Amino acid sequence: MSNPSPIDELFAFLRFASVSTEPRHQEDVKACAGWLVEKFRSMGLSAARHETAGHPVVLARNAHQPGRRTVLIYGHYDVQPVDPLELWSHPPFEPRIVNGKIFARGATDNKGQILAHILGVEQALQRDGDLPVNVIFLVEGEEEIGSPNLRGFLEAHRDELQCDVVAISDTGMLAPGVPTFTYGLRGIVALEVKVKGPALDLHSGIFGGAIANPATMLARLVATLHDAQGRVAVEGFYDDVAPLQDWERELWRQLPVSDAELLTLTGAPGLFGETGYSSTEQMWARPTAEVNGLGGGFQGVGSKTVIPKEAFVKLTFRLVPNQDSQKIAALVQAHLEQHCPPGVTLEITAGHAGMPYVMDPHSPYGQAAQRALKATFVREVALIREGGSIPIVQTFKDVLGVETMLLGLALPDCRAHAPDENFPVENFEAGMRLNAALLKELANR
Amino acid sequence: MSNPSPIDELFAFLRFASVSTEPRHQEDVKACAGWLVEKFRSMGLSAARHETAGHPVVLARNAHQPGRRTVLIYGHYDVQPVDPLELWSHPPFEPRIVNGKIFARGATDNKGQILAHILGVEQALQRDGDLPVNVIFLVEGEEEIGSPNLRGFLEAHRDELQCDVVAISDTGMLAPGVPTFTYGLRGIVALEVKVKGPALDLHSGIFGGAIANPATMLARLVATLHDAQGRVAVEGFYDDVAPLQDWERELWRQLPVSDAELLTLTGAPGLFGETGYSSTEQMWARPTAEVNGLGGGFQGVGSKTVIPKEAFVKLTFRLVPNQDSQKIAALVQAHLEQHCPPGVTLEITAGHAGMPYVMDPHSPYGQAAQRALKATFVREVALIREGGSIPIVQTFKDVLGVETMLLGLALPDCRAHAPDENFPVENFEAGMRLNAALLKELANR
Numbered sequence: 001m002s003n004p005s006p007i008d009e010l011f012a013f014l015r016f017a018s019v020s021t022e023p024r025h026q027e028d029v030k031a032c033a034g035w036l037v038e039k040f041r042s043m044g045l046s047a048a049r050h051e052t053a054g055h056p057v058v059l060a061r062n063a064h065q066p067g068r069r070t071v072l073i074y075g076h077y078d079v080q081p082v083d084p085l086e087l088w089s090h091p092p093f094e095p096r097i098v099n100g101k102i103f104a105r106g107a108t109d110n111k112g113q114i115l116a117h118i119l120g121v122e123q124a125l126q127r128d129g130d131l132p133v134n135v136i137f138l139v140e141g142e143e144e145i146g147s148p149n150l151r152g153f154l155e156a157h158r159d160e161l162q163c164d165v166v167a168i169s170d171t172g173m174l175a176p177g178v179p180t181f182t183y184g185l186r187g188i189v190a191l192e193v194k195v196k197g198p199a200l201d202l203h204s205g206i207f208g209g210a211i212a213n214p215a216t217m218l219a220r221l222v223a224t225l226h227d228a229q230g231r232v233a234v235e236g237f238y239d240d241v242a243p244l245q246d247w248e249r250e251l252w253r254q255l256p257v258s259d260a261e262l263l264t265l266t267g268a269p270g271l272f273g274e275t276g277y278s279s280t281e282q283m284w285a286r287p288t289a290e291v292n293g294l295g296g297g298f299q300g301v302g303s304k305t306v307i308p309k310e311a312f313v314k315l316t317f318r319l320v321p322n323q324d325s326q327k328i329a330a331l332v333q334a335h336l337e338q339h340c341p342p343g344v345t346l347e348i349t350a351g352h353a354g355m356p357y358v359m360d361p362h363s364p365y366g367q368a369a370q371r372a373l374k375a376t377f378v379r380e381v382a383l384i385r386e387g388g389s390i391p392i393v394q395t396f397k398d399v400l401g402v403e404t405m406l407l408g409l410a411l412p413d414c415r416a417h418a419p420d421e422n423f424p425v426e427n428f429e430a431g432m433r434l435n436a437a438l439l440k441e442l443a444n445r
Numbered sequence: 446m447s448n449p450s451p452i453d454e455l456f457a458f459l460r461f462a463s464v465s466t467e468p469r470h471q472e473d474v475k476a477c478a479g480w481l482v483e484k485f486r487s488m489g490l491s492a493a494r495h496e497t498a499g500h501p502v503v504l505a506r507n508a509h510q511p512g513r514r515t516v517l518i519y520g521h522y523d524v525q526p527v528d529p530l531e532l533w534s535h536p537p538f539e540p541r542i543v544n545g546k547i548f549a550r551g552a553t554d555n556k557g558q559i560l561a562h563i564l565g566v567e568q569a570l571q572r573d574g575d576l577p578v579n580v581i582f583l584v585e586g587e588e589e590i591g592s593p594n595l596r597g598f599l600e601a602h603r604d605e606l607q608c609d610v611v612a613i614s615d616t617g618m619l620a621p622g623v624p625t626f627t628y629g630l631r632g633i634v635a636l637e638v639k640v641k642g643p644a645l646d647l648h649s650g651i652f653g654g655a656i657a658n659p660a661t662m663l664a665r666l667v668a669t670l671h672d673a674q675g676r677v678a679v680e681g682f683y684d685d686v687a688p689l690q691d692w693e694r695e696l697w698r699q700l701p702v703s704d705a706e707l708l709t710l711t712g713a714p715g716l717f718g719e720t721g722y723s724s725t726e727q728m729w730a731r732p733t734a735e736v737n738g739l740g741g742g743f744q745g746v747g748s749k750t751v752i753p754k755e756a757f758v759k760l761t762f763r764l765v766p767n768q769d770s771q772k773i774a775a776l777v778q779a780h781l782e783q784h785c786p787p788g789v790t791l792e793i794t795a796g797h798a799g800m801p802y803v804m805d806p807h808s809p810y811g812q813a814a815q816r817a818l819k820a821t822f823v824r825e826v827a828l829i830r831e832g833g834s835i836p837i838v839q840t841f842k843d844v845l846g847v848e849t850m851l852l853g854l855a856l857p858d859c860r861a862h863a864p865d866e867n868f869p870v871e872n873f874e875a876g877m878r879l880n881a882a883l884l885k886e887l888a889n890r
Contacts, residue, residue: 021747081749087645145747172651186650190748199712200532201863204735205631205833206617208763209727210707212717215736219667219758226661262655267644272657272788282654290649291660292751293742298759302466302590303635303796304526305761306737306862313664314743316750318653343717351748388650417751418646 006119007097009039010428013077013111014095014104020055020078020145029055029141032077036060036139043122045137050157052149055141059157062125062135069442070134070163072400073435074392075114075170076143079106080417087419100425107423109416113169113409114139116431124436132443136163140392143170146190146352147392154399165365166396167438169431171408174257174382176424179373182406183366184284184358184385185393187319189329190351193336194312195221197344201297201306211307212343215296218311221346224339225289225315229275232289232317234335237328242321242358244285248385252280255382265412284385288318289332316351318387325353325391354391359403369405372438376430407434451564452542454484455873458522458556459540459549465500465523465590474500474586477522481505481584488567490582495602497594500586504602507566507580514887515579515608517845518880519837520559520615521588524551525862532864545870552868553859558614559584561854561876569881577888581608585837588615591635591797592837599844610810611841612883614876616853619702619827621869624818627851628811629729629803629830630838632764634774635796638781639757640666642789646742647752656752657788660741663756666791669784670734670760674720677734677762679780682773687766687803689730693830697725700827710857729830733763734777761796763832770798770836799836804848814850817882821875852879 004012016032019025033049033056040047040060047060055078064070082092082105090096095104102112117137124131138161140150154161171182197214204213227233259271259279273282282288296311298304319328333348340346360366361383370381386408393404409431415421449457461477464470478494478501485492485505492505500523509515527537527550535541540549547557562582569576583606585595599606616627642659649658672678704716704724718727727733741756743749764773778793785791805811806828815826831851838849854876860866 021749022745081743081745081747083743083745083749084646188650188750190750192748197713200860200865201529202711203833203862204733204737204761205633205763206831206861207711207728208733208735208832209731210716210718210724211711211713212715213735215739215758216667216671216734219664219736219739220671222661222664223668226665266647266652266656268642268656268788269790270657270788271655272786273655279655283652286654288649288653289661290653290658290750290752291664291742292649292749293744293753294660294664294756295740295744297736297738298526298528299738299740300467300526300528302526303637303759303761304466304528304737304862305633305635305735307735308738311739313660314748316649316748318650341717343713343715345714386651387653388648415645416651417648417749420645 006428006432009119010102010112010115011095013115014106015093017093018078018141019081020142022081029078033058033141036077039118040137044125050153052153054149057153058139060137062131064134068134070136071442072136072138072161072163072166073117074166074168075117075139076110076141077139078141078144080144084419089420097425101422102425102428103420103422105421107421108410108414109421110143110170112423112428113431116409116428117169117435120432120435123432124439131439133439136161146354148352150392151395151399154395158399161400163400163402165402166404167407168390168404169407169409170390171386171406172410172412173408174255174384176411177377177379179377179379179381180408181361181370181373181381181383182386182408183361183383184321185356186387186389187323187325187354187356187391188389189317189319189325189332189353191329191332192312192314192349192351194310194347195344196310196347198307198309201309204305204307207307212341213307214344215308215311217341217344218294218296218313220341221336221339222291222313230273232287234331236331237287240322240324241287244281249281251383255280283387285320287320287323290316292316318389319356321356321358323356325355329353354389355394357393363403365403365405368441369407369438372434372441373407375437376434407438451873451877454564455547455557455560456540458560459551460538462538463523463586464526465587467526474523478503478586481522484563485582489570495598497598499594502598503584505582507576509579513579515581516887517581517583517606517608517611518562519611519613520562520584521555521586522584523586523589524554525589529864534865542870546867547870547873548865548867550866552866553855554861554866555588555615557868557873558854558876561873562614562880565877565880568877569884576884578884581606591799593797595837596840596844599840603844606845608845608847610847611849612852613835613849614852614854615835616831616851617855617857618853619700619829621856622822622824624822624824624826625853626806626815626818626826626828627831627853628806628828629766630801631832631834632768632770632799632801632836633834634762634764634770634777634798635760636774636777637757637759637794637796639755639792640789641755641792643752643754646754649750649752652752657786658752659789660753660756662786662789663739663741663758665786666781666784667736667758675718677732679776681776682732685767685769686732689726694726696828700725700829728832730765732765732768735761737761763834764801766801766803768801770800774798799834800839802838808848810848810850813886814852814883817879817886818852820882821879852883
């Protein structure tokens, strides 16, 4: 056949600079959605691009048959920004394979993983002429900005999206070749704080000492977010946190992960986190407060002796069951206002928010997913939670009333959200096999 | 005559983008020095551009006569960077006059003030054919980066720079029309701190909780620099601080300055400084720690959920008599290392440093300067200290053994170091008259 190879298809998908958070990439996002629709139609699925208040949602489905199970496979075609661009070894939207890994923005998160499912379905259709289950693909373009329009979309399309279970490959594998089932995710609350002082940058010699420095005050404000034990110091922050269960603490202790590997993987000079918890517990099941960016005053080479007129900090809080994102957002805002340093004012802008999620890995769908993973990788499955957020998982539960199976293919060193993001060719191929095994398990269950 | 007007000359001087801290402006700095040499020669002075390890020094002198007093008039032709460029109403190197004020980078600091002295001498020579004193002009190109090569230059040219006193117009006037004699300056210590964490930006969901966040840790480190009373919390920082004298506290209380005016001038939402001191005392005679710039992580629009690999802060400390800049630099470095937060490392880069200065305003040269100011503005002279740093003043004392008269012409709203820097035409003209009055007073003393 003269069809392009799976790698060719992935490269074409990766070449779209579909950065959802940056207005200048709006047309790239749209074109990427259009490419997906054409891909689905070429496979013989019915497909359409649905406009939203933001970026489009792509829906596709095979010819559904009554009495079969229906699985909704979710993914996203939008990607994170690429800066700092100078730290990439190759241009982020010119994919290439080096040492068996595909390098490009979105290679792992999430284009490589969702396309593996799509091409898995294509191969099954070419081989068998049919699928063993009803399939709905839902691929959105706003995951990296918190999926602001997806809940409304699900509500508006509730009937045609009725399904038995959701499958998502957007989480991680513990290590190469280790099949990993993720039964929990953290939620998120994002916000930005501007600390405002004088009407203009002031000479720090002439005025320094009598005028509050917004950059200094920003630092003092950020320093109030944690105590010395690494706990978040926002009042009430831990009130609704579900304690870790003994069985999962015990299971995680036996996983093939270590602090030494974490240090090697990240290159950090040392680990630091909440006292009383292991690194995996800190990352997977404890809430956090993180500075994702801060800035203010002179940014150039050398020195410029100013009191900057303002400074900013971008914050995200990761949440765990049973914290509520709206309640935490309100607690954080109250904390910031209560700790506003003297001589400055605060301007707080709410960002995206998403609920944490946990499902029972011993449920029938949980077991089906684990069998598919074991069949694909021929190895015992690791049961973990994960620190990232896919808020849409909770939304699927709220709106469609179904659980989500998280069957991730991302490796620990995939550099998602960072320069040189990559995805091994073997994981891409495993993803296509996993799709076939999963559809078979769901048909048999 | 077909000579250009003083304003034309100032505009030509201001058009050079002589930003000493930015390597890309190196040629502009050099060309500006060349323009000055030509100007001096056209007035009939002998003049030369002297190369240094950094930017050139321009020296000029009239034909000296034995038995006359010799005054060294110091200024600088380099300027601060212009960013944030978008906040300028007009391009910073295209001077223009709006409502009687000259707008351009360097208009006040220091091109307008030093050129007033130069043109004052030119006018006296044209009118009288001679000056009443021996004059040496020393105009350097590295003041805004801490004059790193001037001490060496003074030492190498000690003989030809022998003088009785130094005069500088690079300080402020309390208010329009209020002649102001500055008898003290703060010193400075600058340094930059990089807080380093993981080898690359990490996904803050996947890793957050177990890896120290360099931006968070930077904030915590900066927050250790002050206590709740606004005092600098570096151990030993205040050990050598000379207490304010009763006579100056009393004099300053009577000055026509108020906290309300300071708020109006700066647009700050409130004042904040060290408990127990008035605003003028805080700015003129108490030491400080200021953040001039900080940054790290995502700087764009929207959000990017990373743990940044590093973050930076640019700090300056203003010093007062009798603090020693080298000693303070060592204390600060020790403080930062001692307070290095967990899970990160620090990279500290020392910047420029300069000693604080104070002279006796009741000395003969102090009185001569005050008489010249009074004659120029026809009003009682305000005696103040100032918060900025002109480290070279202490260097003149050390190397040449002479005191410096500070006869500033900068207004409080001149926006030195900030966008829309400006200098009133009337202050430029007063500067030319002040030069004539000063040379006469020095001849008579």
